[in-house]
Amino acid sequence: MKPLRRDAAENRERLLAAANQVFADHGLDAGVEEVAQAAGVGMGTLYRRFPSKQALIDALVGNLRLELLELARSAGEREDGSGLRWLLFAAGELQAAQPACLQRLWRHSDVEPEAVTEIRQAFADLLADAQRHGTVRPDVTSTDITLVIWSIVGIIDTTGAVAPTAWRRHLELLLAGLRPSGQPAAGLTEPALSPAAAAAITG
Amino acid sequence: MKPLRRDAAENRERLLAAANQVFADHGLDAGVEEVAQAAGVGMGTLYRRFPSKQALIDALVGNLRLELLELARSAGEREDGSGLRWLLFAAGELQAAQPACLQRLWRHSDVEPEAVTEIRQAFADLLADAQRHGTVRPDVTSTDITLVIWSIVGIIDTTGAVAPTAWRRHLELLLAGLRPSGQPAAGLTEPALSPAAAAAITG
Amino acid sequence: MKPLRRDAAENRERLLAAANQVFADHGLDAGVEEVAQAAGVGMGTLYRRFPSKQALIDALVGNLRLELLELARSAGEREDGSGLRWLLFAAGELQAAQPACLQRLWRHSDVEPEAVTEIRQAFADLLADAQRHGTVRPDVTSTDITLVIWSIVGIIDTTGAVAPTAWRRHLELLLAGLRPSGQPAAGLTEPALSPAAAAAITG
Amino acid sequence: MKPLRRDAAENRERLLAAANQVFADHGLDAGVEEVAQAAGVGMGTLYRRFPSKQALIDALVGNLRLELLELARSAGEREDGSGLRWLLFAAGELQAAQPACLQRLWRHSDVEPEAVTEIRQAFADLLADAQRHGTVRPDVTSTDITLVIWSIVGIIDTTGAVAPTAWRRHLELLLAGLRPSGQPAAGLTEPALSPAAAAAITG
DNA sequence: GATGAATGAGATTTCATTCAT
DNA sequence: AATGAATGAAATCTCATTCAT
Numbered sequence: 001m002k003p004l005r006r007d008a009a010e011n012r013e014r015l016l017a018a019a020n021q022v023f024a025d026h027g028l029d030a031g032v033e034e035v036a037q038a039a040g041v042g043m044g045t046l047y048r049r050f051p052s053k054q055a056l057i058d059a060l061v062g063n064l065r066l067e068l069l070e071l072a073r074s075a076g077e078r079e080d081g082s083g084l085r086w087l088l089f090a091a092g093e094l095q096a097a098q099p100a101c102l103q104r105l106w107r108h109s110d111v112e113p114e115a116v117t118e119i120r121q122a123f124a125d126l127l128a129d130a131q132r133h134g135t136v137r138p139d140v141t142s143t144d145i146t147l148v149i150w151s152i153v154g155i156i157d158t159t160g161a162v163a164p165t166a167w168r169r170h171l172e173l174l175l176a177g178l179r180p181s182g183q184p185a186a187g188l189t190e191p192a193l194s195p196a197a198a199a200a201i202t203g
Numbered sequence: 204m205k206p207l208r209r210d211a212a213e214n215r216e217r218l219l220a221a222a223n224q225v226f227a228d229h230g231l232d233a234g235v236e237e238v239a240q241a242a243g244v245g246m247g248t249l250y251r252r253f254p255s256k257q258a259l260i261d262a263l264v265g266n267l268r269l270e271l272l273e274l275a276r277s278a279g280e281r282e283d284g285s286g287l288r289w290l291l292f293a294a295g296e297l298q299a300a301q302p303a304c305l306q307r308l309w310r311h312s313d314v315e316p317e318a319v320t321e322i323r324q325a326f327a328d329l330l331a332d333a334q335r336h337g338t339v340r341p342d343v344t345s346t347d348i349t350l351v352i353w354s355i356v357g358i359i360d361t362t363g364a365v366a367p368t369a370w371r372r373h374l375e376l377l378l379a380g381l382r383p384s385g386q387p388a389a390g391l392t393e394p395a396l397s398p399a400a401a402a403a404i405t406g
Numbered sequence: 407m408k409p410l411r412r413d414a415a416e417n418r419e420r421l422l423a424a425a426n427q428v429f430a431d432h433g434l435d436a437g438v439e440e441v442a443q444a445a446g447v448g449m450g451t452l453y454r455r456f457p458s459k460q461a462l463i464d465a466l467v468g469n470l471r472l473e474l475l476e477l478a479r480s481a482g483e484r485e486d487g488s489g490l491r492w493l494l495f496a497a498g499e500l501q502a503a504q505p506a507c508l509q510r511l512w513r514h515s516d517v518e519p520e521a522v523t524e525i526r527q528a529f530a531d532l533l534a535d536a537q538r539h540g541t542v543r544p545d546v547t548s549t550d551i552t553l554v555i556w557s558i559v560g561i562i563d564t565t566g567a568v569a570p571t572a573w574r575r576h577l578e579l580l581l582a583g584l585r586p587s588g589q590p591a592a593g594l595t596e597p598a599l600s601p602a603a604a605a606a607i608t609g
Numbered sequence: 610m611k612p613l614r615r616d617a618a619e620n621r622e623r624l625l626a627a628a629n630q631v632f633a634d635h636g637l638d639a640g641v642e643e644v645a646q647a648a649g650v651g652m653g654t655l656y657r658r659f660p661s662k663q664a665l666i667d668a669l670v671g672n673l674r675l676e677l678l679e680l681a682r683s684a685g686e687r688e689d690g691s692g693l694r695w696l697l698f699a700a701g702e703l704q705a706a707q708p709a710c711l712q713r714l715w716r717h718s719d720v721e722p723e724a725v726t727e728i729r730q731a732f733a734d735l736l737a738d739a740q741r742h743g744t745v746r747p748d749v750t751s752t753d754i755t756l757v758i759w760s761i762v763g764i765i766d767t768t769g770a771v772a773p774t775a776w777r778r779h780l781e782l783l784l785a786g787l788r789p790s791g792q793p794a795a796g797l798t799e800p801a802l803s804p805a806a807a808a809a810i811t812g
Numbered sequence: 813g814a815t816g817a818a819t820g821a822g823a824t825t826t827c828a829t830t831c832a833t
Numbered sequence: 834a835a836t837g838a839a840t841g842a843a844a845t846c847t848c849a850t851t852c853a854t
Contacts, residue, residue, distance in 0.1 A: 007854075008817060029232070031844060042819045047846060049817095106361060108406035116405055137388065140376070143396040146405075147358055147373045154357010155350055158309055170350045173343070177380025181388040185340065185380075193346040202319055202349075203311035211834080234827060236837095245836035247831085256828060413833075414838060435638075437823065448840040453825065455838095512767060514812030522811055543794065546782075549802040552811075553764055553779045560763010561756055564715060576756045579749075583786025587794040591746065591786075599752035608725055608755075609717030617813080640848060642816095651815035653852085662849060 012049050014039040016063065019056055023100035028057065060101050062111040067094055069115040072122035081133025084126040084145070085175060092152050092167050099160045102153050120146070137180045148174055159193065162201050166193040215252050217242040219266065222259055226303035231260065263304050265314040270297055272318045275325035284336025287329040287348070288378060295355050295370050302363045305356050323349070340383040351377055362396065365404055369396040418455045420445040422469065425462055429506035434463065466507050468517040473500055475521040478528035487539025490532040490551070491581060498558050498573050505566045508559050526552070543586040554580055565599065568607050572599040621658045623648040625672065628665055632709035637666065669710050671720040676703055678724040681731035690742025693735040693754070694784060701761050701776050708769045711762050729755070746789040757783055768802065771810055775802040 018039035022030045032053050036046045050056040068091055075087035095102060123145045130136040151174065155167040169190035176185045221242035225233045235256050239249045253259040271294055278290035298305060326348045333339040354377065358370040372393035379388045424445035428436045438459050442452045456462040474497055481493035501508060529551045536542040557580065561573040575596035582591045627648035631639045641662050645655045659665040677700055684696035704711055732754045739745040760783065764776040778799035785794045 005815095005817070005854080011817080032846090033844080043846080044820065044848080045818050051846090053845070103360075106405055108404065110406065113406055120401075120405070139391055141395040143398055143401045144372065144376060146401050147362075147369065147396060148376075150361040151354040151357050151373060151377075154355070154360060155353050157306075157357060158353045159350075166350065169347065170354060173347060173351075173380040174354075174377060175380070177376040177378070177388075179388075185382075185384040188342055192344040193350060195346055198323075198346045198349050201311060202309055202323070203313060203316060208834090214835090235829085236827080239837090246829085246838090247836050248834080250829070251834075254829095411833080411836095411838070417838080438825090439823085449825085449842095450827080450840050451838075457825090459824070509766075512811055514810065516812065519812060526807075526811070545797055547801040549804055549807045550778065550782060552807050553768070553775065553802060554782075556767040557760040557763050557779060557783075560760050560766060563712075563763060564759045565756070572756065575753065576760060579753060579757075579786040580760075580783060581786070583782040583784070583794075585794075591788075591790040594748055598750040599756060601752055604729075604752045604755050607717060608715050608729070609719060609722060614813085620814090641850090642848080645816090652817090652850085653815055654813080656850070657813075660850095 008049070011039070011041055011045055015041065015046055015049055015056070016059060019060055020098055020100045023057075023060070024098070028101065028103070032056070057101055057104060058109065058111045060098075061104050061109060062115075064094070064098055064101070064105055065112045065115040065119070068119055069112075072119045075126055076122055079129075081130050081135050084123070084130040084136065087123070087126060088145075088148060088152075088171055088175070089168070091149060092156070092171060095153060096156050096160055096164050096167060099156055102157055106150060106153065134180060135183070136178045140178050144178075159197070159201060163193050163197045165190070166197070169193070211252070214242070214244055214248055218244065218249055218252055218259070219262060222263055223301055223303045226260075226263070227301070231304060231306070235259070260304055260307060261312060261314045263301075264307050264312060265318075267297070267301055267304070267308055268315045268318040268322070271322055272315075272325075275322045278329055279325055282332070284333050284338050287326070287333040287339065290326070290329060291348075291351060291355075291374060291378070292371070294352060295359070295374060298356060299359050299363060299367050299370060302359055305360055309353060309356065337383060338386070339381045343381055347381075351381075362400070362404060366396050366400045368393070369400070372396070414455070417445070417447055417451055421447065421452055421455055421462070422465060425466060426504055426506045429463075429466070430504070434507065434509070438462070463507055463510060464515065464517045466504075467510050467515060468521075470500070470504055470507070470511055471518045471521040471525070474525055475518075478525045481532055482528055485535075487536050487541050490529070490536040490542065493529070493532060494551075494554060494558070494577060494581070495574070497555060498562070498577055501559060502562050502566055502570050502573060505562055508563055512556060512559065540586060540589075542584045546584055550584075565603070565607060569599050569603045571596070572603070575599070617658070620648070620650055620654055624650065624655055624658055624665070625668060628669055629707055629709045632666075632669070633707070637710060637712070641665070666710055666713060667718060667720045669707075670713050670718060671724075673703070673707055673710070673714055674721045674724040674728070677728055678721075681728045684735055685731055688738070690739050690744050693732070693739040693745065696732070696735060697754075697757060697761070697780060697784070698777070700758060701765070701780060704762060705765050705769060705773050705776060708765055711766055715759060715762065743789060744792070745787045749787055753787075768806070768810060772802050772806045774799070775806070778802070 015035065019035045022035045022038050026034070032046060033043060035056070036043050039046070046056070050059060071087060071090045071094065075083040075090070077083075078086060095105070120142070124142040127136060127140065127142055127145055131138050131140070148171075152167050152171060155170050156164075159166040169188060169192055172186075172188050172190055179185065218238065222238045225238045225241050229237070235249060236246060238259070239246050242249070249259070253262060274290060274293045274297065278286040278293070280286075281289060298308070323345070327345040330339060330343065330345055330348055334341050334343070351374075355370050355374060358373050359367075362369040372391060372395055375389075375391050375393055382388065421441065425441045428441045428444050432440070438452060439449060441462070442449050445452070452462070456465060477493060477496045477500065481489040481496070483489075484492060501511070526548070530548040533542060533546065533548055533551050537544055537546070554577075558573050558577060561576050562570075565572040575594060575598055578592075578594050578596055585591065624644065628644045631644045631647050635643070641655060642652060644665070645652050648655070655665070659668060680696055680699045680703065684692040684699070686692075687695060704714070729751070733751040736745060736749065736751055736754055740747050740749070757780075761776050761780060764779050765773075768775040778797055778801055781795075781797050781799055788794065
């Protein structure tokens with residue numbers, strides 16, 4: 001596993017960036033040739049770096065998982081019960097910024113499986129922490145948080161192209177649903193999706 | 204637009220049912236030949252009924268939109284403020300039962316546009332009704348409800364194959380987030396997604 | 407395993423014939439597109455009949471093996487000790503006429519394995535018969551006959567394009583080598599390869 | 610045509626040796642990259658020494674032809690009529706030891722054409738010598754000997770990987786076929802191909 | 813001179829769509 | 834009208850050859 005030559009490493013990065021762009025714009029069905037062109041390299045270079053289209057997608061997924069892991073670790077350092085909320089927003093930002101393979105991100109695949117496990121554990125710990133601090137009702141489970149993420153993915157998947165921050169307000173509402181019974185709901189600070197945008201999305 | 208002969212109409216229905224099954228099982232990338240086989244007809248018949256694969260998908264989308272419209276109209280007849288909640292659950296059931304083209308359902312397309320408009324209006328009315336009855340906080344907008352639906356779509360898309368009812372609990376949490384500040388949160392009656400299922404999905 | 411429609415069966419035959427021609431002329435490395443064009447059909451038709459290039463080659467090999475089996479059975483009906491000689495010449499003719507996949511014909515592959523077994527057995531029986539009739543020396547084994555065939559394959563492979571009958575005289579010499587010690591050698595009735603042809607082959 | 614620097618000459622030899630190995634193991638379709646790796650050099654070095662894959666193969670062919678020429682000259686020094694037999698066995702040994710490009714060895718190509726001519730002439734002379742000594746029947750021609758060689762090539766090509774000496778017994782039989790009518794056949798001293806090996810080859 | 817990354821034409825294979833039977 | 838075979842453009846992937854380091 002020797003390190004890549006500098007030019008090779010550059011091409012690898014350009015390919016990943018191009019793939020992110022192309023797949024985000026045209027979906028994972030976009031041809032690899034388009035990716036290669038967007039990266040400014042030939043087909044052969046793409047296939048030298050990534051032995052198959054799947055491997056290219058996997059690399060994107062893996063990168064994203066690792067970035068999420070970084071965020072999860074950062075969130076774990078907070079000790080005031082705000083880590084869960086912080087991580088959910090941070091994960092949303094990351095996913096909204098890199099929507100190329102959202103559909104594969106949380107689907108079974110063998111890329112960086114330890115990262116997934118650790119992220120899941122981090123969410124569980126942060127949930128417990130939040131519940132200890134009384135900001136989340138006690139009957140919420142770890143898998144409820146998982147669903148929160150998948151819910152956000154669904155929103156970004158639908159609205160991302162037109163209203164890339166619409167998910168934030170939805171997350172606020174979700175978090176309001178998680179608060180303990182007695183605790184008063186905070187006001188919604190994020191703006192709602194504009195009706196015009198909603199109409200543009202749905203047709 | 205003369206009516207179809209009876210056998211032709213039968214073929215049409217069988218094709219739609221087969222498409223629903225096949226696309227739900229293998230995604231929209233599944234081949235049209237598989238659909239024709241599942242319907243027990245030849246390719247020529249499929250293309251006589253639907254001039255393109257896209258037209259077939261559009262027909263599924265249109266049907267679903269019309270069914271949702273039916274539900275929306277039913278919900279509108281409720282006058283006790285419960286219509287919004289009822290419609291959201293009913294729409295979830297429908298979407299979980301027919302996950303073939305969820306991703307296209309709420310994307311721009313010219314199939315049954317009046318239905319979409321009317322559904323959107325129905326949600327707006329039901330929201331106003333709920334707010335009038337004090338079951339939803341007043342700063343929730345109509346597009347917030349739209350996002351609730353897309354959120355549920357995201358959940359079903361991810362969990363549907365393994366845990367087809369997992370979305371219900373999430374919707375309960377979401378609805379809890381919509382409740383006015385003073386109103387105490389109800390207990391969660393739907394079961395949470397099992398950790399085993401979550402692990403099976405994510406890998 | 408329903409029978410093919412007439413037109414489909416025709417196309418199948420034309421593809422096999424075209425493949426025989428193209429592979430014989432340009433080797434197995436020839437592109438499948440060339441085969442399709444030679445058959446006068448589109449690529450899709452080729453791949454509808456044969457799911458891969460390998461399957462196409464296998465079909466050729468299988469056909470040839472079955473034809474050889476027919477010959478072997480015919481040879482077995484002779485009871486005057488001449489069956490071995492007859493079969494060797496007949497197999498030579500067949501192989502010289504269809505040199506497309508000689509190299510795969512006798513290599514391990516799972517096409518019609520029973521045919522191979524039966525052919526091998528036929529040769530063994532014919533050898534024993536010839537030895538009983540005193541036309542082949544007793545220390546010749548069944549695998550010696552196998553090598554005779556592979557030897558002929560080598561000749562056809564090299565000379566087939568220029569001198570498609572050159573193998574015959576070589577087979578006469580080989581058979582002379584198999585005769586019992588006392589038996590006088592017959593005259594060579596087949597013409598020798600012309601020096602000009604040999605020079606043309608070797609360069 | 611200045612001589613190569615010592616290290617360059619070394620690289621050339623290592624490339625030829627590697628090509629012999631790789632092509633023998635995986636056929637001439639093996640990639641040039643594999644050859645370069647086996648030789649422990651980079652692609653650029655390979656292409657500096659040999660301007661194309663064909664040139665590399667040609668070099669192997671040329672070497673083999675020159676080695677055969679050496680053998681032919683040695684055989685010519687024998688004056689007891691045994692030269693032909695000796696050369697055929699020696700050529701067989703050489704070809705069995707270097708089976709990388711047997712199929713090209715006797716095909717038209719412009720590498721070392723004088724060697725080919727001289728080898729052919731040597732065989733013709735040795736044949737005449739053998740006939741003069743009465744060890745080969747008079748109606749055998751020079752091209753018959755050529756076919757003997759190609760026959761051996763066919764055997765090695767098929768059996769070489771499993772039974773690298775199987776060709777010897779076949780050559781004995783062939784030589785028996787060449788002996789004059791009156792001369793008694795010698796016993797076969799080489800072992801026959803085992804049935805197990807034959808089965809392993811054919812499948 | 814040596815290296816190995818980059819190139820891109822060409823190979824195999826798929827599949828939405830058309831058309832002869 | 835129904836069938837399913839035929840079509841061919843487009844996708845993924847390979848590899849002999851070139852070229853920047």
